[in-house]
Amino acid sequence: MDLPVLLITNGVLLPEARLKYTLHLLGVSRARIESFALPIASVKQLYTVPGDLNDEIKVEFLRNLKDFLTYLTFESIESAITLKKLLEEKNFDALADFSVAQLREVSFSTMLDYLATLDTSRRVLLANEWIKECIKSQSDPNEQLKRDHHKELVKLGTLIPANDLAKLRDKAQNVVRKYGSRVKSGNSVEALEGKLRDAQLPDGIRDRAWEEYDRLKGMNSQQSEYNVLLNYLDLVAALPWSKSTPDHIDISKARQVLDVTHDGMDKVKKRVLEFLAVRKLTDHATGPILCFSGPPGIGKTSIAKAIAKSLGRKFERMSLGGIRDESDIRGHRRTYVAAMPGRIIQALKHAGTNNPVILLDEVDKLYAGVSGSPSAALLEVLDPEQNNSFVDHYLNLPFDLSNVIFISTANDLSQVEAPLLDRMEVIEMSGYSHREKLHIAQNHLLPRQLDKNGICPDHLIVNPDAILHMIESYTMEAGVRQLERQLGAVCRHGALKLAEALNTDIAADVVPELHLPIVIDRTAVKHILGIAKFERLNLVKKLGRFKPGMVFGLSVSVLGGKVMPIEATTNPGKGKVQTTGKLGDVLKESIEVAKTWIRANSGRLSCSSLTDIDAHVHIPEGAVKKDGPSAGCAIVSALYSLAANRCVRSDTAVTGEISLTGHVLPVGGIKEKVLGAHRAGIRRVILPESNRADTSELDDTIKA
Numbered sequence: 001m002d003l004p005v006l007l008i009t010n011g012v013l014l015p016e017a018r019l020k021y022t023l024h025l026l027g028v029s030r031a032r033i034e035s036f037a038l039p040i041a042s043v044k045q046l047y048t049v050p051g052d053l054n055d056e057i058k059v060e061f062l063r064n065l066k067d068f069l070t071y072l073t074f075e076s077i078e079s080a081i082t083l084k085k086l087l088e089e090k091n092f093d094a095l096a097d098f099s100v101a102q103l104r105e106v107s108f109s110t111m112l113d114y115l116a117t118l119d120t121s122r123r124v125l126l127a128n129e130w131i132k133e134c135i136k137s138q139s140d141p142n143e144q145l146k147r148d149h150h151k152e153l154v155k156l157g158t159l160i161p162a163n164d165l166a167k168l169r170d171k172a173q174n175v176v177r178k179y180g181s182r183v184k185s186g187n188s189v190e191a192l193e194g195k196l197r198d199a200q201l202p203d204g205i206r207d208r209a210w211e212e213y214d215r216l217k218g219m220n221s222q223q224s225e226y227n228v229l230l231n232y233l234d235l236v237a238a239l240p241w242s243k244s245t246p247d248h249i250d251i252s253k254a255r256q257v258l259d260v261t262h263d264g265m266d267k268v269k270k271r272v273l274e275f276l277a278v279r280k281l282t283d284h285a286t287g288p289i290l291c292f293s294g295p296p297g298i299g300k301t302s303i304a305k306a307i308a309k310s311l312g313r314k315f316e317r318m319s320l321g322g323i324r325d326e327s328d329i330r331g332h333r334r335t336y337v338a339a340m341p342g343r344i345i346q347a348l349k350h351a352g353t354n355n356p357v358i359l360l361d362e363v364d365k366l367y368a369g370v371s372g373s374p375s376a377a378l379l380e381v382l383d384p385e386q387n388n389s390f391v392d393h394y395l396n397l398p399f400d401l402s403n404v405i406f407i408s409t410a411n412d413l414s415q416v417e418a419p420l421l422d423r424m425e426v427i428e429m430s431g432y433s434h435r436e437k438l439h440i441a442q443n444h445l446l447p448r449q450l451d452k453n454g455i456c457p458d459h460l461i462v463n464p465d466a467i468l469h470m471i472e473s474y475t476m477e478a479g480v481r482q483l484e485r486q487l488g489a490v491c492r493h494g495a496l497k498l499a500e501a502l503n504t505d506i507a508a509d510v511v512p513e514l515h516l517p518i519v520i521d522r523t524a525v526k527h528i529l530g531i532a533k534f535e536r537l538n539l540v541k542k543l544g545r546f547k548p549g550m551v552f553g554l555s556v557s558v559l560g561g562k563v564m565p566i567e568a569t570t571n572p573g574k575g576k577v578q579t580t581g582k583l584g585d586v587l588k589e590s591i592e593v594a595k596t597w598i599r600a601n602s603g604r605l606s607c608s609s610l611t612d613i614d615a616h617v618h619i620p621e622g623a624v625k626k627d628g629p630s631a632g633c634a635i636v637s638a639l640y641s642l643a644a645n646r647c648v649r650s651d652t653a654v655t656g657e658i659s660l661t662g663h664v665l666p667v668g669g670i671k672e673k674v675l676g677a678h679r680a681g682i683r684r685v686i687l688p689e690s691n692r693a694d695t696s697e698l699d700d701t702i703k704a
């Protein structure tokens with residue numbers, strides 16, 4: 001007989017899975033596929049044979065199936081109802097097939113063998129064994145709850161007509177929700193109660209937290225608010241309302257920590273020690289908020305870490321780069337979907353104490369977006385008058401931040417909003433000279449990289465000359481981050497050599513083909529790191545002797561100081577000045593000022609007044625925007641060189657603002673500029689007299 005193999009009985013849209021359909025398929029008979037040509041299969045029905053089934057097995061099987069029914073009601077209410085019906089009918093053929101179909105523990109191949117067995121008694125025996133195993137493995141601690149649940153289901157079955165499946169299912173699902181969810185969530189609500197008791201909540205907070213807890217207890221766990229409230233109370237219980245680390249401010253120990261972790265930086269260390277000393281003597285929770293500013297990789301973050309270490313406090317770093325939403329700082333209100341607390345509250349939760357050192361990293365990279373200004377939110381956090389009752393929107397309870405030490409860092413202070421900057425005490429940090437970098441590399445970076453790569457310091461030695469070569473030719477930075485990366489590459493090379501030698505023969509006492517220690521010199525650096533990337537940037541060597549109109553200016557950016565070549569040429573014309581190189585308004589005005597000054601002083605200087613020719617001023621790296629008044633003196637030099645047809649020295653760089661009457665005015669970033677000039681191979685720098693005091697910060701080797 002040809003017949004359909006499967007009959008689709010009903011497709012039910014479950015209310016809790018709005019977009020998912022569940023397709024219920026019901027097997028009606030065994031069959032063998034005789035021929036198969038897509039999309040039609042021709043099948044032959046197979047008939048089961050009763051076999052020899054003894055009464056003892058029948059009784060045991062029925063008993064086991066009744067227990068199995070209890071378990072099944074938790075899994076699928078509809079399957080439980082069908083099984084109940086089959087139990088009433090005592091149809092052993094169908095009972096065996098249906099109950100086995102509910103088991104997930106039986107492997108697919110075993111199930112196929114079962115399916116192919118036509119002898120009913122054999123299948124009942126198999127089903128009985130598997131069901132017994134299943135019941136044994138489902139021993140549940142919530143037995144009483146399950147029994148109640150079962151009773152209620154049975155009651156439902158008797159009250160509602162069997163054919164009214166939809167009503168029955170809805171009611172039954174409510175029962176599953178009521179009991180099933182208690183089985184799952186009972187533990188977490190009880191655990192929460194314990195956590196809230198242990199949280200040492202302050203007076204005003206305690207009552208509100210317990211009120212919310214009572215509200216949670218009265219809620220059905222299927223309510224959407226239930227989980228929101230549960231998570232909220234979890235946070236309340238986890239916050240360190242009354243937990244703090246005791247301060248051990250020992251100035252000599254702090255000095256030692258700072259000296260051990262950081263080379264040089266004398267001015268910064270002195271200021272940090274003063275800060276700690278004042279804290280020790282006054283015992284004031286409130287103090288200035290330090291802001292370390294300077295180029296990347298000069299140790300701003302790591303010095304903040306050292307402060308936390310010397311105080312014995314927890315350290316939390318909050319990267320503010322790219323934040324443009326007020327709620328990142330202050331949290332979302334709980335009514336929002338997926339609402340979360342702000343970063344400050346999260347940092348405190350993570351720290352587990354209410355007096356950590358929180359580093360607000362990169363405050364200059366906060367932006368005001370459409371959803372409010374994060375800087376404005378930070379103002380409240382940093383204000384000692386207000387921050388003893390900081391209210392995060394999510395938490396909606398005041399938290400005392402006055403014990404927290406906030407430290408911030410910035411690369412570019414001009415990008416920090418004025419009111420925020422006003423709250424902080426800025427400590428400017430500048431880049432390092434080659435000699436300072438060498439010391440940092442020898443004392444800190446190399447030992448750290450050796451350790452990271454599992455190399456004993458006696459097995460790999462990097463010559464100072466090799467380190468200097470790396471500094472000069474493989475890095476171009478104010479800080480030491482690239483240098484640490486290059487040292488890491490050298491160490492990995494050493495690690496490979498050592499590991500290869502060790503691999504050759506594990507039992508060998510001596511590492512073959514390897515002479516220890518591995519010594520890294522200039523040649524080895526070239527071999528490991530490849531072609532020197534920055535040798536080509538030695539501008540003095542590269543540009544050689546200057547032509548009239550060329551001069552080196554100096555600029556400073558968030559990446560440190562840099563040499564800025566300026567070129568000027570003439571064209572036939574009527575005294576106009578053309579500018580190229582993406583120059584800002586202030587720089588263009590400096591060019592106008594320089595031209596006017598040359599014209600006014602051409603007689604005294606015995607040079608052309610540039611009125612009968614056009615000048616073209618170009619500053620290379622045309623894609624990079626340049627601005628600021630500090631190139632004034634360099635532009636005057638370039639135009640004078642052109643007007644007088646005399647060359648400027650090509651080993652010299654100039655900086656300083658120029659006024660219309662020829663006064664040279666002071667400029668900022670002297671140390672960075674001089675270091676940048678030194679990196680580019682410049683040997684002489686001309687600075688405004690009024691900047692003389694700034695030169696005291698310069699390293700003697702640089703001055704020399």
Ligand SMILES: Nc1ncnc2c1ncn2[C@@H]1O[C@H](COP(=O)(O)OP(=O)(O)OP(=O)(O)O)[C@@H](O)[C@H]1O
Pocket residue numbers: 261262263264265294295296297298299300301302303409410411440444445479480481
């Ligand atoms: N004076 C120093 N002594 C020892 N190590 C230093 C010194 N300066 C910097 N370092 C090391 O250089 C690495 C980079 O420093 P850090 O991350 O603190 O830079 P940063 O100034 O915060 O940079 P960014 O502005 O990019 O965040 C760190 O591993 C730090 O230990």
